[in-house]
């Protein structure tokens with residue numbers, strides 16, 4: 767993050783991303799921050815409902831979304847742009863049940879994938895191969911994230927879907943607690959290795 771200092775002492779325009787790339791990346795900063803808040807609010811809802819396994823998974827995932835935000839901020843700054851921190855939309859109302867919770871999370875991840883593809887497309891259009899390369903990390907990450915939520919939906923279906931009993935939902939919850947390593951989560955992550 768010493769780019770600004772370098773830029774000042776050499777006194778020339780060393781900005782290496784266009785305004786359009788800077789803007790789309792800043793929109794992604796906001797999306798990742800909003801995702802962190804959405805996961806956090808669902809984690810609190812799950813904890814309140816007694817689903818501790820789901821809550822732990824979502825709390826950790828919220829941290830992962832924040833790491834994504836930091837990764838984009840660091841890239842913007844290192845390329846001579848300026849990251850922006852803006853007001854965020856409030857998370858949606860609590861889901862009615864686990865099925866709605868997981869379905870909304872899946873929809874959210876798919877929307878985020880579309881947003882990442884937008885960055886890849888723009889980078890390609892501008893022949894900004896550094897940004898294109900940077901965005902590839904997120905393309906791969908989105909595959910993992912969609913898979914994680916699809917897996918949750920599958921597990922819920924196996925537990926009985928709309929007819930799942932309280933017992934089977936609690937069993938699913940405790941399985942998630944025991945098998946939380948299935949998802950590569952935020953506990954060991956940092957900006958370098960989110």
Ligand code: FEO
Pocket residue numbers: 798801830831834875878911
């Ligand atoms: Fe940062 Fe869930 O994508």
